[in-house]
Amino acid sequence: MNIGMVRYVTARLLQIEALLLLFPLIVSFIYQETLRHKMSFIIVIIILVLLGQLFSWKKPKNKRLTPREGFVIVALSWVLFSFFGGLPFVFNGDIPSLVDAFFETSSGFTTTGSSILVDVEALAHSSLFWRSFTHLTGGMGILAFALAVLPQMDSQSVNIMKAETPGPTFGKLVSKLSSSARILYIIYLAMTATVVILLLLGGMELFDALLHAFATAGTGGFGVRNGSIAPYQNPYIEWVISFGMLAFGVNFNLYYLILIGQAKQIFKSEELKWYLLIVIGAVGLISLNIGGTYTSISKLIRDVFFSVSSVITTTGFSTADFGTWPLFSQMVLLLLMFIGGSAGSTAGGLKISRIVIYGKIFIAEIKRVAQPNRIVTIQYDRKPLSKVVKHAVSNYFVIYMVLFTILVMLISLDAPDFLTAFSAVAATFNNIGPGIGAVGPAFSFVELSDFSKVLLSFGMLAGRLEIFPILILFAPRTWKR
Amino acid sequence: MNIGMVRYVTARLLQIEALLLLFPLIVSFIYQETLRHKMSFIIVIIILVLLGQLFSWKKPKNKRLTPREGFVIVALSWVLFSFFGGLPFVFNGDIPSLVDAFFETSSGFTTTGSSILVDVEALAHSSLFWRSFTHLTGGMGILAFALAVLPQMDSQSVNIMKAETPGPTFGKLVSKLSSSARILYIIYLAMTATVVILLLLGGMELFDALLHAFATAGTGGFGVRNGSIAPYQNPYIEWVISFGMLAFGVNFNLYYLILIGQAKQIFKSEELKWYLLIVIGAVGLISLNIGGTYTSISKLIRDVFFSVSSVITTTGFSTADFGTWPLFSQMVLLLLMFIGGSAGSTAGGLKISRIVIYGKIFIAEIKRVAQPNRIVTIQYDRKPLSKVVKHAVSNYFVIYMVLFTILVMLISLDAPDFLTAFSAVAATFNNIGPGIGAVGPAFSFVELSDFSKVLLSFGMLAGRLEIFPILILFAPRTWKR
Numbered sequence: 001m002n003i004g005m006v007r008y009v010t011a012r013l014l015q016i017e018a019l020l021l022l023f024p025l026i027v028s029f030i031y032q033e034t035l036r037h038k039m040s041f042i043i044v045i046i047i048l049v050l051l052g053q054l055f056s057w058k059k060p061k062n063k064r065l066t067p068r069e070g071f072v073i074v075a076l077s078w079v080l081f082s083f084f085g086g087l088p089f090v091f092n093g094d095i096p097s098l099v100d101a102f103f104e105t106s107s108g109f110t111t112t113g114s115s116i117l118v119d120v121e122a123l124a125h126s127s128l129f130w131r132s133f134t135h136l137t138g139g140m141g142i143l144a145f146a147l148a149v150l151p152q153m154d155s156q157s158v159n160i161m162k163a164e165t166p167g168p169t170f171g172k173l174v175s176k177l178s179s180s181a182r183i184l185y186i187i188y189l190a191m192t193a194t195v196v197i198l199l200l201l202g203g204m205e206l207f208d209a210l211l212h213a214f215a216t217a218g219t220g221g222f223g224v225r226n227g228s229i230a231p232y233q234n235p236y237i238e239w240v241i242s243f244g245m246l247a248f249g250v251n252f253n254l255y256y257l258i259l260i261g262q263a264k265q266i267f268k269s270e271e272l273k274w275y276l277l278i279v280i281g282a283v284g285l286i287s288l289n290i291g292g293t294y295t296s297i298s299k300l301i302r303d304v305f306f307s308v309s310s311v312i313t314t315t316g317f318s319t320a321d322f323g324t325w326p327l328f329s330q331m332v333l334l335l336l337m338f339i340g341g342s343a344g345s346t347a348g349g350l351k352i353s354r355i356v357i358y359g360k361i362f363i364a365e366i367k368r369v370a371q372p373n374r375i376v377t378i379q380y381d382r383k384p385l386s387k388v389v390k391h392a393v394s395n396y397f398v399i400y401m402v403l404f405t406i407l408v409m410l411i412s413l414d415a416p417d418f419l420t421a422f423s424a425v426a427a428t429f430n431n432i433g434p435g436i437g438a439v440g441p442a443f444s445f446v447e448l449s450d451f452s453k454v455l456l457s458f459g460m461l462a463g464r465l466e467i468f469p470i471l472i473l474f475a476p477r478t479w480k481r
Numbered sequence: 482m483n484i485g486m487v488r489y490v491t492a493r494l495l496q497i498e499a500l501l502l503l504f505p506l507i508v509s510f511i512y513q514e515t516l517r518h519k520m521s522f523i524i525v526i527i528i529l530v531l532l533g534q535l536f537s538w539k540k541p542k543n544k545r546l547t548p549r550e551g552f553v554i555v556a557l558s559w560v561l562f563s564f565f566g567g568l569p570f571v572f573n574g575d576i577p578s579l580v581d582a583f584f585e586t587s588s589g590f591t592t593t594g595s596s597i598l599v600d601v602e603a604l605a606h607s608s609l610f611w612r613s614f615t616h617l618t619g620g621m622g623i624l625a626f627a628l629a630v631l632p633q634m635d636s637q638s639v640n641i642m643k644a645e646t647p648g649p650t651f652g653k654l655v656s657k658l659s660s661s662a663r664i665l666y667i668i669y670l671a672m673t674a675t676v677v678i679l680l681l682l683g684g685m686e687l688f689d690a691l692l693h694a695f696a697t698a699g700t701g702g703f704g705v706r707n708g709s710i711a712p713y714q715n716p717y718i719e720w721v722i723s724f725g726m727l728a729f730g731v732n733f734n735l736y737y738l739i740l741i742g743q744a745k746q747i748f749k750s751e752e753l754k755w756y757l758l759i760v761i762g763a764v765g766l767i768s769l770n771i772g773g774t775y776t777s778i779s780k781l782i783r784d785v786f787f788s789v790s791s792v793i794t795t796t797g798f799s800t801a802d803f804g805t806w807p808l809f810s811q812m813v814l815l816l817l818m819f820i821g822g823s824a825g826s827t828a829g830g831l832k833i834s835r836i837v838i839y840g841k842i843f844i845a846e847i848k849r850v851a852q853p854n855r856i857v858t859i860q861y862d863r864k865p866l867s868k869v870v871k872h873a874v875s876n877y878f879v880i881y882m883v884l885f886t887i888l889v890m891l892i893s894l895d896a897p898d899f900l901t902a903f904s905a906v907a908a909t910f911n912n913i914g915p916g917i918g919a920v921g922p923a924f925s926f927v928e929l930s931d932f933s934k935v936l937l938s939f940g941m942l943a944g945r946l947e948i949f950p951i952l953i954l955f956a957p958r959t960w961k962r
Contacts, residue, residue, distance in 0.1 A: 068851045327902065331893040335886065362883050365876050366956065369949045370549045394875045395846050401882070402843050405816065412812040418900060421808065468850045475847065 001478060004060030006072050011055030012149035013077045013142060017084060018048035023133055024088070028126035037124050040091035048084055065150075070159025072478060075469035077142045078461050082106040085134060094127040099450045106457040108134030110464035111346055113221025113316040113433025116446040116453070120226055125207065128224060132211035135220030136192065138464070139248075139346035141165070144185055147178050157181075163469045167251075167343020167351050168393045187255045192217040195244045202236045216244040219346045221316030221433040228318045229306075238302055238319055242309045246279065249313035249341030270381050271342050271353045275312075278352070282308045282336055286329045312336040314348035316433025323440040330436050337430050348431030348463055350400065357385065357393045399467055404429060407459050414449045424448070428456040429463040482959060485541035487553050492536030493630035494558045494623060498565060499529035504614055505569070509607035518605050521572035529565055546631075551640025553959060556950035558623045559942050563587040566615060575608040580931045587938040589615030591945035592827055594702025594797040594914025597927040597934070601707050606688065609705060613692035616701030617673065619945070620729075620827035622646070625666055628659050638662075644950045648732075648824020648832050649874045668736045673698040676725045683717045697725040700827045702797030702914040709799045710787075719783055719800055723790045727760065730794035730822030751862050752823050752834045756793075759833070763789045763817055767810045793817040795829035797914025804921040811917050818911050829912030829944055831881065838866065838874045880948055885910060888940050895930045905929070909937040910944040 025041040065073075085108070086101030095101040100116040107114045108131055117123070123131070137144075141164045143157065150157050158177050192213050199209035208224050215222050225231045229241060254272060257265045266272060286304045294300035303320040310317045311333045322333060340349015357380065364376045378385040407425045415421035424445070427435030434440055445453065462470040472478055506522040546554075566589070567582030576582040581597045588595045589612055598604070604612070618625075622645045624638065631638050639658050673694050680690035689705050696703050706712045710722060735753060738746045747753060767785045775781035784801040791798045792814045803814060821830015838861065845857045859866040888906045896902035905926070908916030915921055926934065943951040953959055 067853055071851060327893045327896060327898060328890075330899070331890050331902070334899075335890065358879050358883060361876050361879050365880055366949060366952050370552060370953050370956070370959070372548055391872060391875070394872070394879055395842050397882070398839050398842050398875055398878050399846055401878070402839060409809070409812050409816065412808045415808060417808060418811070418815075421812070468847060471847050472851050475851070478851070 001072065001480065002060065002062050002064055002066070002069050003479070004058070005063060005065060006069055006076065008056050008058075008060045009065075009073050009146065009149060010076050010080065011052045013073075013145055014048045014080060014084065015052035015056075016145040016149065017081050018045045018052065020133070020137060021045050021048070021085075021088070021130070024126040024130035027129040028124070031125040033124050033126055037092045037126055040088040041126065041130075043091060044084060044087045047087070065159050067159045067162060068472065068478070071163045071469040071472045073146070074142060074160055074163040074465060075461070075473040078109060078465065078469075079473070081142070082109050082457065082461070085109065085130070088130060089127060092124065092127065094123050097450075099453050100446065103445065103453045103457050104131065105134060106460050107428075107433070108132075108220065108222060109138035110431050110460040111135050111138045111218035111220035111314075111348070112428055112431040112460045112464070113215070114428050114445050114456070114460070115222065115433070116444060118444045118446060120223060128211060129207075132214040132220070132222050132224075135218030135222060136214040137218075138220070139218030140185060140188060143181055147181055164465060165344060166348070166464075166466055167353055168357070168389055168396070183256055183259075184252050187252055187259065188217065191247065191255075195240065198240045198244075199237060202234060202240060204232070204234075204237060212241065213244075215317070216241055216315065217248055217346065219245060219248050219313045219315040219341065219348070219431075221310070223317065230319045235298075235302060238306050241317060242302075242306045245309045245313045245315045245317070249309075249345050249347040250275065251342040251344040253344055268381060270356060274356050275342055275352045278336070278339065279308055279312060282312070282332050285332055286325070289329045289332075290325050307333065308336065311432065312339060312347070312349075313341045313345075314430055314432040316427075318434065321440070323436060334426070334436055337426055337432050337435070340430060350397070350430075353380075354393050354396065356380070357390065358397065360385075361390070361394060396466075403462065403467060403471075407455065410455055411448075411452050414452055424452075424456060425459060429459045431460060431463045482553065482961065483541065483543050483545055483547070483550050484960070485539070486544060486546060487550055487557065489537050489539075489541045490546075490554050490627065490630060491557050491561065492533045494554075494626055495529045495561060495565065496533035496537075497626040497630065498562055499526045499533070501614070501618060502526050502529070502566075502569070502611070505607040505611035508610040509605070512606040514605050514607055518573045518607055521569040522607065522611075524572060525565060525568045528568070546640050548640045548643060549953065549959070552644045552950040552953045554627070555623060555641055555644040555946060556942070556954040559590060559946060559950075560954075562623070563590050563938065563942070566590065566611070569611060570608060573605065573608065575604050578931075580934050581927065584926065584934045584938045585612065586615060587941050588909075588914070589613075589701065589703060590619035591912050591941040592616050592619045592699035592701035592795075592829070593909055593912040593941045593945070594696070595909050595926050595937070595941070596703065596914070597925060599925045599927060601704060609692060610688075613695040613701070613703050613705075616699030616703060617695040618699075619701070620699030621666060621669060624662055628662055645946060646825060647829070647945075647947055648834055649838070649870055649877070664737055664740075665733050668733055668740065669698065672728065672736075676721065679721045679725075680718060683715060683721060685713070685715075685718060693722065694725075696798070697722055697796065698729055698827065700726060700729050700794045700796040700822065700829070700912075702791070704798065711800045716779075716783060719787050722798060723783075723787045726790045726794045726796045726798070730790075730826050730828040731756065732823040732825040734825055749862060751837060755837050756823055756833045759817070759820065760789055760793060763793070763813050766813055767806070770810045770813075771806050788814065789817065792913065793820060793828070793830075794822045794826075795911055795913040797908075799915065802921070804917060815907070815917055818907055818913050818916070821911060831878070831911075834861075835874050835877065837861070838871065839878065841866075842871070842875060877947075884943065884948060884952075888936065891936055892929075892933055895933060905933075905937060906940060910940045912941060912944045 021041050021044055028038045028041060082105045083102055086105035089095035089101040090098055095104055103116055143160050143164055146157055146160045195213040195216050196209050199212060211224050229238060251271060254266045254269060283304050287300055291300060306319045307322050338350055339355050340351050341347020343351045343353045360378045364378050367376045378390060404425060407429060408421050411421045411425055423435035427433060502522050502525055509519045509522060563586045564583055567586035570576035570582040571579055576585055584597055624641050624645055627638055627641045676694040676697050677690050680693060692705050710719060732752060735747045735750060764785050768781055772781060787800045788803050819831055820836050821832050822828020824832045824834045841859045845859050848857045859871060885906060889902050892902045892906055904916035908914060
């Protein structure tokens with residue numbers, strides 16, 4: 001492997017994280033926080049700048065980036081971003097434990113939203129801001145920054161994008177990748193700004209509106225108040241966030257199509273169709289199941305739609321406590337946690353496109369077994385699905401479940417019961433945040449051991465990066481020159 | 482579909498079930514049971530003979546059996562065997578509910594061993610005998626009988642065998658299928674007889690020895706006493722059954738190789754190697770995990786080995802109550818439940834051969850993603866694994882999990898909690914019998930609703946027949962001429 005190039009790019013990316021840390025530092029000044037709070041960010045900024053200089057001093061001779069280097073840069077950067085991004089919390093005392101801080105920041109960057117905090121409201125403004133800001137940047141991915149630091153464009157960065165973009169396939173919108181990426185980031189930031197404005201119109205303070213918009217955009221779920229969105233007691237805000245989460249769970253390429261006036265094209269998207277059908281189906285099933293306990297039908301629909309939207313997009317905000325709903329409703333939500341949002345969105349899970357393909361494989365295999373001589377083809381987006389994609393999607397499920405099982409086995413070494421072990425892994429590996437049952441919205445991951453926290457942090461990273469980059473990081477072969 | 486042929490063969494197979502029912506009838510006479518008990522078997526025998534005559538009266542003109550007819554005959558016969566096989570219990574009053582009787586008999590034929598009975602010891606000898614005898618015949622499969630009733634041999638019955646034999650591939654031992662099958666059945670029955678003799682030598686009564694040998698051979702798990710094997714308090718018997726279960730979880734083709742003096746060949750079997758390694762690994766891990774609670778190391782190993790052997794072969798006999806073991810040990814057992822025994826054995830689960838291939842896909846995919854230009858081949862049994870088998874195995878996992886999820890969702894409509902729903906499906910779909918946690922060895926499925934019982938019965942049948950035959954039965958297309 002071209003270790004020189006990995007070292008150089010990763011070092012430059014750490015300096016980008018130093019730039020990102022200027023934002024919470026500014027917040028710290030605005031809210032006139034203690035010197036310790038300001039210094040905690042300044043120290044980490046200095047560390048990152050120095051480390052970045054040190055490791056990028058010697059420029060690599062060979063500037064080639066194969067997919068393998070792409071994967072390693074992405075995985076390494078995400079781990080290091082999470083580690084160094086957690087240091088301010090340790091230094092300012094808001095999260096004294098290094099492991100807890102790593103967990104919280106991994107959870108932020110991977111847009112998971114699982115928290116080791118019991119009392120969010122006790123945090124300083126700068127800490128709260130940084131915590132939610134990691135959702136916004138994590139949703140964009142390091143590609144946004146890699147484009148700025150990579151010595152050569154396009155042919156190199158395509159391997160970063162492949163390693164980081166969720167979903168079975170990825171498409172470039174325009175022939176030049178860097179232009180594609182810029183268009184997507186503009187859409188992403190414009191949509192985030194829209195959520196901020198809509199929340200402000202609902203009477204939310206600017207600080208809260210910004211942070212909730214970051215968490216909605218990244219489909220992360222870190223909140224500002226204990227009790228997530230419920231304490232605002234504001235139906236308008238709940239609707240804005242419900243639709244906001246749903247919008248960020250859509251493949252961003254579709255927004256680009258609307259932007260260039262090809263809105264008709266989006267009706268051809270099978271993934272969008274199934275995404276909406278699944279949401280409508282889940283809202284319908286749960287409403288029927290719990291309808292009897294509500295007196296107001298508008299509150300029923302609002303609560304159910306919010307929960308479904310939050311869970312399928314793997315955001316993890318909550319208004320109603322669905323832990324008290326009947327088992328069937330909880331099972332529908334549990335299923336949505338594994339389904340997740342669309343490919344090419346910020347949402348986690350297996351992704352709608354894969355689920356649709358699994359459904360089609362299910363039907364095709366039954367046909368094939370019944371009539372071995374018949375040729376059964378799978379159509380996707382009105383085109384025959386290539387064998388390469390079909391097998392990659394099928395194999396991904398095997399890999400996903402093998403890793404899921406390994407994580408549950410390891411967590412069970414010190415989890416109190418099966419449900420906690422299963423839910424904790426499901427909630428982190430799918431980048432949801434709070435799970436159901438034992439690790440529901442009221443649960444704090446602080447109760448787990450350090451071993452479990454580190455393991456789940458890597459689970460979150462593996463889930464966000466769709467497994468391969470993180471696994472390749474641990475393969476001994478990777479580190480041979 | 483050639484419905485005439487399906488009708489004819491299925492009708493003749495029902496007459497075979499009438500023959501099988503003569504055995505418990507004889508037991509009923511030996512133990513001088515009430516007239517009602519004797520009549521319950523006689524009535525069902527008469528019904529089956531008449532139905533068989535009625536539907537096989539008109540011989541089919543077209544005698545062709547495609548794979549599809551093979552699948553439908555197998556699925557239909559298993560469902561009907563379970564239904565009619567349950568009637569004696571209803572008529573003699575031992576299991577008054579028709580749904581309960583169907584559940585218990587499906588559980589018997591599929592060698593699952595899940596029971597709706599709370600007090601096994603209250604059953605008449607003939608009922609107990611028939612219940613365990615279904616394990617023995619279910620382990621053999623209807624192929625044994627189909628060979629006797631099929632008008633033409635081999636080219637036809639190969640489709641029955643394909644539909645019924647577990648595992649990703651199946652091999653004929655000798656060129657003529659009927660000869661292959663006969664050799665396997667002789668081995669099967671000889672091994673069962675060996676277990677009977679070994680149990681008699683341990684001081685077990687003949688009746689108990691026969692029934693336990695049937696349940697061991699079929700890796701079913703129906704017992705004779707409340708509390709399974711524990712009440713015998715006999716270490717020798719526990720060892721005999723432990724090794725017995727393990728032996729019936731091996732691919733029977735390997736025994737054939739020993740028989741014809743090619744014992745060396747079995748060392749080439751990857752499945753056997755991994756089967757034994759997994760058993761040794763599981764025994765080691767659990768022993769380390771619970772070792773502290775035992776004073777006698779021989780009792781520790783005996784309890785752990787018995788549990789591991791019982792669970793991996795999906796038998797479901799129990800001596801120690803592993804529900805009280807630490808979570809990690811229970812998770813190891815839960816994992817074994819999904820792994821199951823070898824292909825071509827009577828054990829359920831996903832099968833060792835598939836698990837090994839999943840592990841190899843896991844490693845191969847990581848290599849492939851890291852180096853897209855490298856050609857990664859998977860070796861199995863020292864030969865390159867064909868793409869067809871690899872994709873079939875990979876797709877099977879998707880289908881298995883889709884069906885598993887659907888079953889859990891439906892059961893959750895009236896299960897009390899997640900663990901019960903999950904364990905009940907895991908225990909039945911994998912043909913284990915008792916699960917862990919809420920549906921542990923002390924649990925009786927009688928507490929579930931009729932809807933759940935029927936659903937789980939089909940789950941057991943789908944698990945035993947590896948899904949496709951049962952699904953094809955429900956496809957509307959199947960019933961078009």
